Amino acid sequence: MPLAQELKPLEIDAYVDAVSLDAAVRALADGAGTPVAGGTDLWIQKDLGKRAYGRRLVNIRRVAALGGIAEEGGRIRIGALATMTEILESPLLLRAAPVLPATADRFASVQIRNAATVGGNIANASPAADMVLPLLCLDAEVELARWHENRIDRRRLPLAAFFAGPGKTRALPGELITAVSFDRPAAGSFGAFQKSGPRPALEIARVALCIAGRREGRRLTSVRIAAGAVAPTPIRCPRTEAEIEGVALDDAAIARALESLGREIAPIDDVRGSAWYRRHLAAAFLEEELGRVARS
Amino acid sequence: MNKVIPKHSFVGTRAVKLDAPDKATGRTRYINDLVLPRMLYAKIRRSERVHARILRVDTAKAKALPGVVAVITAADTPEIAIGVLKDNPPLKRDRVRTIRDEIAAVAAESEAICDEALRLIEVEYEDLPTVFDCTEALQPGAPVIHANRPDNIAMAHQFDHGDVAAAEAASDFVVEGAYNVHYVTHCNLGVSCCVADVDVEGRVTLYSQTQYPFIMKMDIAPSLGVHPGDLRVIQPPVGGAFGSKLDVYPYEPICVLLAQKTRRPVKLVFSREEEFVASPTRQPVEFRIRAGMKRDGTLTFRDVDTLLNNGGYTSWGATTPFVTMRTISSHYRVPHVRYRARAIYTNNPYAGSFRGYGNVQATWAVETHMDKMAEVAGLDPIAFRLKNANEPGDVTPQGARLANIDLKGCLRIAAEKSDFLRKWAAYRAGRAAPGRIKRGIGIAASLHNAGGAKIHKSDGCGTILKLDDYARATVITGGSEIGQGLDTVIAQLVADELGLALRDITVVMNDTATGPWDVGVHASRSTYIAGNSARRAARKARAMILDEAAKQANVGVAQLDLRAGFVVQADNGVAIVAIDKLLRQMHFAGEDAKLVMVTDYYEPPSENEDKNHVGDMSAAYSHAAHVAEIAVDTRTGEIKVETIWSVQDVGRIVNRNGIEGQIEGGIAMGLGYALSEELVIERGRVRNPSFRDYHVMTAPEMPKIDMTFLETGDAEGPAGAKGIAELPTIVIAPAVGNALYNATGVRIDHPPLAAEKVARAIWERAQRSTRAAP
Amino acid sequence: MSLEVEIAFTLNGRAVSAAVPATASALTVLRERFDLAGAKLVCGEGECGACTIIVDGLSRNSCLMPAVDLAGRTVRTVEGLWGERGLDPVQQAFVDTGAVQCGYCTAGMVMQIRHALDRNPAAGEAELRRAIEGNVCRCTGYAKVIEAALAAGQRMRGGGAP
Structure with a gap:
């Protein structure tokens, strides 16, 4: 029946x-x-x-080689099957890259965090994928594997180069994401993730923004900014990063950064929010984070 | 030595809801879980067009699909329509008027086969001109939605009292406002579902989520070619209803038609997406309000014109002016009133009834407007409302006799408990201070019927009550349990009369074959009316028991009481005889045998409105006042509601758990209306048919709730109780809107106060002030 | 009909097996093959939590879980919480506090709260509100659900009724 x-x-x-x-x-x-x-x-x-x-x-849920969160030789590797809950609770990540657990905390719901994997969040190639943003800021690479000429053929690709469009990646046919990896951030690095609310988590981002770098007084160096739901794929904002890099942050510098961000993002109108609001929110998030540094 | 039993009352306690243990263990089988032997599944093929002629429907391929048992179209169905104006054929013959229109239906061995069959049905359309906006639909030459209504006006209501023109001339201030309230939908967790079963005699058993089983029989039977007497409606447990099931919608007759055709039980269940697109909404309304007052703030008149977007067909949404009118005419003392309402056909989906029924919309408009008027009058929001508040004994322009009410008490207590005036002044002063987060506080009050609403010839409910040889009572009520807790309220009221424990009471309900007639679950009427009927039946049973006991003990009935399963002496509680023993003596008494079996039909002392809409239509009225304290992020526009102070006149508490749960849940629903819920409909199509994009309140978003119950003690209500479940949903949204104004000086007239809308309004005001600066 | 796969797993303490369609959800299989109707299909996309079950100690939206992935796992549903020692403390607290109205979300809520308290029996109100952020209730406004969760936590920690 x-x-x-x-x-x-x-x-x-x-x-x-x-x-x-x-x-x-x-x-x-x-x-x-x-x-x-x-x-x-x-x-x-x-x-x-x-x-x-x-x-x-x-x-692929039971492939042990695809799991785990570990550090080896100064590089942190998160297996594709690591769930959002595992990222949220990882002692290693809480110590070494707390922006990842902080992002996981804004991700969907407990039940989904218990199931959803970092590999899936990347493979799905949503413009609004939360976990992709901090990974972009960490200059992460995607590790891929496929069966080719009777052996496992592996390669690594910068995450920033992995997305081809909404729902589209540059993975080859038959290629599987095995892990995502990045250099352990230097001591003194910071990272922050901001996402539209008012719900704490269970919301597909109307806009999300991640900023990472090192703080030296009122200056940021090694600045990385990534934004979600403002373009066909999650994006890095290199010109805005350059605008901020090493500059003593004051109102004028923040204004220049916001202007640059406005030129780098290209959001659309949809049922979740207008392009205007997405620009407005992205600016608000960046302004808040930079303002925190400027006031320090 | 006989034991002494103290008096105990279940009324006023925290009674465990009778069905809670089954629901908490997964034992309860809901209608959506129902499986009958040989049951088929059914699905509806809906329109892909918002307005079109149907040129051709070809079901041949679908019929040929293995597992498909029947496919029906309008050609297979009687030419009969359903709905308030009988303008809605269950299956559309030659024309579709909304995106949800039903064109064909399939019955098959599984839902998957149904889905495949739906894809195989070919429909050819010819598009027709469309209209989605009320004002455009009223223009000459606008597309006509129903030929018999060439002006596109589905329904019109009006009310006039006094002399508005003269009152306006005598007013010191006239304040005008426009408020457009939006589409929202019920979001019942249990999607729309029914199961139809037809016997060899052609009699129909319909398992339904309906909230009005008895009247439904009359409404649905003609479309099926069945005598209403041959239709039995059974209401298994449902996953919420909230007013959504107060009318017959096409899927139920379609399901029955398929059962008739296949001679097998048929179950029809919506998908979640279908639930968003094809179940009724709350009625959207465009309000234009003009209201006047004297210099001291005394209201002089209200003049209100409303347009209701009726959508393509007419369900109860079009009749919400009956309730809106009550708020316009009777909420605060308004000596002169003019009200006009027109429900306009468009190619949008159509509205049904929804908790608060026209009053959610009315209270948004009236209470937002009252706040504006207070400011014009130079009064604080509390003083202005108190000045115009109704008092016990008032008879309103529509003839509502407000007896045991306490609006002033609601307002004063809400203000005191929230420290309203101090915060209100401080937050207003804080608008200009630097800082991205602003705080605000706002108040709103509402009036609602609390003893049913006599919209039919009777607003009554019947009860059959029997006691068995073990002193277990069975109460068969016409009232329906849909999760709101009527079952428990009835058990409490009956247990108190009969001196029994709650677990001694079995409440049988939700089946027209067993229950006596009732109007249905609406208008905050069930506790009041079904409760009164059950209580009166229990009193009759009590009298039979006491008569017998008094005769045996050779004392007066007044000297006896029933407590904890015993007949006791009323003055000292000394037990005389166990009730079960007495019942057996009455039963096994040869030719004098008496079984305790009683009936009651309770008709509340309310009136139908006359043709001018005057009449005391509810047996009781009640008020609530809510204060909302909020924090607004002026950049993101996100509003965090921190605390709600809820003060409500409840008459008397029957089940404390139940009443708190109704108010907390009503506040959550009202906050969704205020902040996040909107069914986005563009050119007749629902853009956000999913919980992903239609956001109801979740647990972390909910504020702290501080509840105060005013127990005014209704003279007529059971144990003094009033109906309570709609007011919290009605009153909350304008309190939040008024708090936003207090916090920011930005007034949003059209809910919801979604983050983007708030951010935009604050940003635009900043742009204006920048431009205006020298 | 699509391909069927034979799976065996532990369901509420019992070893079970079934042939399940490769594309079926765990929810469908639990409801229709094992007649466990407590978990509900409400949204079908992980937005409501009414289908929550506990798999290998982790709460999951069973509507989003491939049934084939149940193989070898230990599964608890709301039906499995009522045991020989009576109702689970979470179930008992739901009954006592009035956290049940229509009850359609209740099975999922009970399982999600059980999951939260298993991880932290001392969870406070804010943590519990976040714990059920993926569980929609349209009736209660969540107040009594949270009250029940706090009471259950207290009972699980060995305290009496709060």
Whole structure:
């Protein structure tokens, strides 16, 4: 007997419960597989049948090699399967890159944080992906793997170069995100994540902004700014970063930074907010963060 | 030595809701969980166009899909329409007028097969000119939505009292305002759902979420070719209703038609997206208000013109002026009143009833306007409202006899508990101070019917009550339980009369085959009317027991009482005989056998309105005053409501848990209306049919709530109780809007006070003042 | 009908198995194969929490969880909380405080609060409000839900009724 609430007849020919990276990338090799991990974006039932899926469902949830949050040789590596909850509670990240747990705290809900993975948040390539912003600010790289010529072929790509458009990445067919990694920020670094509210978390950002760098009095150096929901992909704002870099922050400098930010973002009107409001909020977030430094 | 039993009352306690243990353990089966043997599933193919002629509907491919049992279109259905104006055929024959219009329906072995079949139905349309705005729909040459209403006016109401023109001439100030209130929707967690089952005689059992099962029989039967007497309505537990199920909507007749055709039980369940698009909304209204006063702030007149966007068909939304009118005419003393309301057909979705029913909209407009008038009069918001407040004994222009009311008490207590005047002055002074976060405080009050509303010939409710040989009582009530707690209130009232424990009472309800007639769950009437009926039935049963006991003990009835399962001496509580023992003696008495089985039908002492809309239509009235204290981020526009002081005249508390829960929940719903909820409809299409983009309040957003209950003790209500559940939703939004003004000097006339709207208004004002600066 | 996959897992303390469609959600399978109707389908996209279950100690939106991923896991649903020793403290607190009205969100709320208290039985009001930020209730305004959660926490810590 069919299940009453079964999905629209979605044609799946095969299901692979991958237990190793080898098995996972082999199952995905021909580009006809869909990897599933947390399911929080993939499994939205009303979207099934509307989105393009491969005919082979590959469950990667149990691939141990894709999990974990660890530091090796001054580089922090977050496995693609690390959940938002794991990031939120990671002692390493709380110490070394607290902007990541701070962002995870603004991410969806407990239940979704328990399921959603960092790999999924990146792979989904939403312009509003929260966790991508601090990773962009950390100059993170995406680690990818695919089955190619009878072996696992790995490569790394700067996260900033990974997104090709809403829902589109530069991953090759059959390529799987295995991890995201970045150099451990130098001592004295700071990072802050801001997102539209008023809900603390359960909201798809109308605008989100992340800023990171090092504070030296009223100056910021190694400035990194990333913004979400203001362009077809999450973006870095290099000209605004340059505007701020090393400058003693006062009202005039902040005004120049805001003006630059306004030129670097290109938000649209949609049901969640107007382009005007997105610009207004992005400026408010940056002004607040820079103002904090200026007043220090 | 007989034991002594002290007097105990369940009324006023924190009674455990009767169905809470089943719900907390997952035992309860809701209507959405219902499965009948051989049951089919059904889905509706809706219009993709907002206004079009239907040229062709081809269901051949859908019918051929394996697992599909029936596909129906208008061609298979009787030519009968439903709705308040009978303008809404369940399946549309030759024309669609809204995006939600029903064109065909499928019954199949699973929902998945239904979905596939819907995709296979081919519909060819020819688009027609569209109109979405009331004013445009009234222009000559506007597209006509229904041929029998060439002016697009679905319904019109008016009320006149006194001489507005003369009152205006005698006024020192006239304040004008325009308030456009928006579309919101119920967001019941349980989506719309029904199950229809037809027997070999053609009799129909409809498992429904309806809030008005008895009148529904008359409303739905004609569209099915069934005698109303052959329709049994059963209401299994529902996941919320809040007024959304006070009318028949097309999906229910469609489901029955499919069951008739397939001769199998059929279940129809909406998707969440469908729930947002195709269930009724709250009625959006455009208000134009002119109101006058004397120099001292005494109101002289109100002149209100409203346009209601009726959408493509007419449900109860179009009749909300009946309630809006009450607020316009009767909330505060207004000697001269003129009110006009027109509901205008457009190609938008249509509105139904929703908790607060026309008063949420009216109170937004009136209480925002009152705040503006107070400022013009140079009075603080409390003093201005007190000056114009109704007093017990007032008879309003519409003939409402306000007896046990205490609006002034509500206002004074709310002001005192919130330290209103001090904060109000301080926050107003703080507007000019530097700082991004501003704080504000605002007040609003509301009047609502608290003893039903006689909109039908009867506003009554019946009860059948019986006691068994073990002194367990079964109360069969016409009233419906939809989560609001009527079941428990009835058990409390009956337990007190019969001297039994709550667990000795079984409340049977939600089935037209067993329950006596009732109007339904609306108008804050259930505790008052179903409660009164149950209490009166219990009193009759009590009298039978006491008569027998008095006869046996050879004492007067007045010397006896019923407590904790015993007949006791009223003066000292000494037990005389166990009630169950007495009941068995009465039962097994040969030819004198008496079973305690009683009935009652309670008709409240209210009146239908006359043709001029005058009449004392509720058996009781009540007020609430709410104060909101907020913090506004003037950059992001985000409003954090920090504290709500709620003061409400509740008559008397029956279930303290229940009444607190109703008020807390009503405040959450009202805050959603004020701040975040808006069904965005553009050119007839719903743009945000999802909880992702339609934000109801969540737990971290909720303020601290400080509740005060005024127990005025209604002379007629059961144990003095009044109906309470709508007022908190009605009164809260303007309190927040008035607080925003207090905080920032920015007045937003059109809710919701969404962050972007607030930010924009504050930004625009700053731009203006920059430009205006020399 | 799409491909079916045989899975075995532990459900409310019992070993179970089932053949489930590869595209079905855990929610659908629990409701329709195991007749556990406590968890509800309300939004289907992780915005409401009415489908919350606990999987390997973590609360999950079962509507977003592939049923095939239940394989080998330990699953608790609201039905599994009522045991031989009576109602779970969270369930009992919901009943006592009046946190149940229509009850459609209750199963998910109970499980989410149970999850929060399992992680921190001393959780305070602000933490508990965040804990249920993904659980929508349209009836109660959350006040009595939070009151129930605080009372349950106290009971789980060994205190009496607050």
